Amino acid sequence: MTGGHRRILVVEDDPETAGQIVESLKTSGYQVDLATSGHEALSRGGAGDYAVITIDRMLxxxxxxxxxxxxxxxxxxAPVLIVSALGEVDDRVRGLRAGGDDYLVKPFSFVELLARVEALGRRSDxxxxxxxxxxxxxxxxxxxRTASRRGKDIVLFPREFQLLEYLVRNEGRVVSRAMLLQHVWDLHFDPSTNIIDVYVGRVRRKVDDQxxxxxxxxxxGVGYSLRAPG
Amino acid sequence: MSGTLSVLLAKTLTSSTFKQALIAIGTFGIIVSALFVYVYLSTSSYVRGRSDRGIMTEYSSLQGAYERSGRDGLIAGIQQRIADGNLASNVYLVADPSLVALAGNLREWPPTATAASGWIEFRASEALPNAANRPLLRAMLHTFPSGDRLLVGRDISDLDSFADQIRIAMFSVAVLLFVVAGVASILVTRRTVGRIESINATSRAIMQSGLDQRIPLRGTHDEWDRVAENLNLMLDRIETLMGEVKQVSDNVAHDLRTPLTRMRGRLEKAYHGQRIGEDDQALIGDTIADLDAVLRIFSSLTRIAQIETQARKGAFRTVNLVEIVGEVVELYDAAAEQEGTRLTVVGDREVMVTGDRDLIFDAIANLVDNAIKHGRTGGQIVVATENIDGKPVISIADDGPGIPAHEYEQVFKRFYRLEQSRYTPGNGLGLSLVAAVAHLHGARIEMLDNSPGLRLKLWFSAPIH
Incomplete structure (x- = not known):
């Protein structure tokens, strides 16, 4: 995610939410265009070259x-992130089936939104x-399918390896718990407990201990990030 | 197809309409039989009475002859009567005190006629003119003071065959009536059962797959069509109402989430702001966490409601419970390990069900999550997937404190929490979701005492191929 390809089109009709999204994306160094209706989204989306487009489901x-x-x-x-108040699996599946690349349910944390946009932007690289x-x-x-640090092997279960691989592929970026569930487990549900934290904790012990x-x-408040110091 | 027919026949025979028809036929039969018996008895006694009166007339006239002219007069009277031939079916016999026949158209005194006087019925020892072989005779006996004996009788074979004919006629009519009534009641019942069965089938289809089904009409405009029409109207109404409810809850979902999104956005902005102190930041962080908890409950409720409206049957596929259980257990493995709980999977390799993979996953995940949270620290959880009598079953058993039997039903209610788990994290919606998913799949939930602990079983129905 380097170079000039950091333009995002945000399609959102609620002015305040739109303002907040635009602001947080701009703070993270993106160029942001805003469309507040479907028609505007079509004309802007067709004209500009965007890295990611976020679209509110209800316009x-x-x-x-x-x-x-x-x-x-x-x-x-361009990858599309669907943002919606309709959070149920049916709507989610319909959105993804219709060509969406990711799905985010309102209300969301901006860190989560940023993480998603980052991950989607990388896909277009x-x-x-x-x-x-x-x-x-x-x-x-x-x-x-093996991992090692300083040449010393780390014993991982297949799923633990997948989790580590996902973190490594998103090196330096924030990865939310929901993203891990979706991409490592292919699950679209909201576990009531901290199973993801426990799981990451186990991987972390294997990877980082000593x-x-x-x-x-x-x-x-968001999730995890894998990065080397310096 | 013959299976369907025999099922229909079995339903016909056990139906209440058929039982009522049988009771009606029985009552009717008793009345008809009583009537027939009365008609038979009165007819035959009338006919017999007439014959007996004829015999009595002959007898008194012959007795008169005896009283006037003695034995010779009697014999003359008898011989004249026989010679006349008018009353060919009559029999006469005079015998002396030692029962030697003196005159008459019977060859010998009947051995059964031992009484001095009175009525007797007997079969003649020889054929008579104008009568069948050895006819049945009814006769009046009399012993005169001199010891001479008189027998005046009549061939009652005709009478007897008349009674037989009445009996046969009545019996045939009765049999015919029963057969016709039986067949008619089976036909009527089958028609009724057929119509009720089509209403039942539609009801079952609605319970299983949603409100889009309607009871078929036959276009006969009879009372069954009217019942079906009214039920269909009712279903239309329910469907409209449910659609409206769904629309409203969708709107509420949308309208609530927009301000909540703004609110969360503002809080997050404040949280990341540079000017605030650490105390304020913690305060805002906690507020965001609480807001998220509210949203999670809200989202769970919408989800349960959505599952309960059966809107998700479209996503049903044949899936292997063992695979889903494997994924759940893998996901919760680390959480169990943290609690020192051993999480094991046992059972068959392949347990197929027809259902929604994501929802079943969700339900099993909730159950395993509960078992870890409410089970014993350092305990054991066994998840078993089996085919029992052709039915796919999954059971989750822990060795924790369990649930008191009187609370088995309660725990599936929304927001219900046991006293003992008041301070365990959770919102009391997990088991409501399990119940909704089970109901959507037509699965039965069974709670058992694992002594110690709880064993919860989900009985699915055999997969649809």
């Missing part, structure tokens, strides 16, 4: 999903096909 004129379909039909390939991922002294071998420096960091 005053055209349904958000219809807007997204139209954009897709017009050949706009070129994805490098590597077989070994490295962060600091951690190495993940994607072929043999090492020179920790790699997995807790981001209060």
């Amino acid at each position: 005053p004129d055209i349904d958000g999903i219809a807007v997204m379909r139209q954009l897709r039909d017009d050949g706009i390939a 070129t994805i490098v096909k590597e077989t070994i991922l490295r962060v600091g002294d951690l190495a993940l071998d994607l072929m043999s 090492q020179a420096y920790p790699l997995i960091h807790t981001v209060r």
Whole structure:
């Protein structure tokens, strides 16, 4: 996520929420365009080259999903994050099936929104096909599905490896609990307890215990971030 | 198809209409039989009475002859009567005190006629003119003071066959009546059962897959069609109301979330603001956490309501419970480990059900989560998936304090929490969701004492292929 490709189109009809989204995205260094209706979204979306488009499901004129379909039909390939007050699985599935890339339920935390936009933006960058991922002294071998630090193997269950791989692929970025559930477990549900924290805690012990420096960091109120110091 | 027919027949035979028809036929039969018996008895006694009066007339006239002219007069009278041939079916016999036949158209004194006087019925020892072989005779006996004996009688074979004919006629009519009534009641009952069955089938379909079904009309404009029409109107009304409720709750969901989104946005902005002190930040952080908890409850309630409206049957597929359980257990493995609880999976390799994978996952996840939270620290949780008598069953058993039996029903109510778990995290909606998912899948929940602990079983129905 470097270079000039940091333009985001936000489609949101509520002025205050729109203002808050735009502000938080701008603070994070994005260029943001705002569309407050479906028609405006279609004209802006068709004209500009956006890294990510966020669309509210309920717009005053055209349904958000219809807007997204139209954009897709017009050949706009930018990843779409659907934002909606309709949080139920059916709506979520419908949104994703209609061509959405991710789904966020209102109300959301802006950190979560940022994390999602970051992750989506990365998808539109070129994805490098590597077989070994490295962060600091951690190495993940994607072929043999093994992890090691300073050449010393870390024993991980398959799911633990997947979790670590997801964190490594999002190195330096914040990853929310919901994103982990979605991308590591392929689950769209809201666990009432802190199972994700417990799970990450176990991986963290295996990865970070008795090492020179920790790699997995807790981001209060949101989730986790994997990064090497310096 | 023959299976359906035999089911329909079985339903016909056990239906209340058929039982009522049987009672009616029974009552009717008793009345008809009583009537027939009365008609038979009165007819036959009338006919017999007439015959007896004829015999009595002959007897008194012959007795008169005896009193006037003695034995010879009697014999003459008898011989004249026989010669006349008018009363060919009559029999006469005079015998001396030692029962030697003196005159008459019977060859010998009947051995059964031992009484001095009175009525007797007997079969003749020989054929008589104008009568069948050895006819049945009814006769009046009399012993004169001299010891001479007189027998005046009549061939009653005709009478007897007349009675037989009446009996046969009545019996045939009765049998015919019963057969016709029986067949008619089976036909009527089957028609009734068929109509009721179509209403029942629709009701079951509605309970299983939602309100879009209607009871078919036959276009006969009879009372059944009217019942079906009214039920369909009622269903239309319910469907409209439920649609409105859903619309309203969707609107509420949307209208509530917009201000809540703004609110959360402001709080978050304040939280990340530079000017505030640490105390304020903690305060705001706690407020955000509480707001999220409220939103989670709100979202759970909407979700349960949505599952209960059965709107999700479209996502039903045949899924393997064992795989879902595997994923749940894997997800909760770390949480169990943290509690020192051993989480094990046992059972068959393949337990297929027809259902919504995500919802079943959610339900099992809630149950495993409960078992970890409310079970014993350092205890054991066993999740078993089995096919029992062709039914897919999943059971989750812990060895914690369990639930008192009188609270088994209560725990599925929304926001219900046991006294003992008042301070355990949770919102009292997990089991309501489990109940809603179970209901959507037509699954039965069974709670058992695992002594110690709770064993909760979900009985699914066999998968639809």
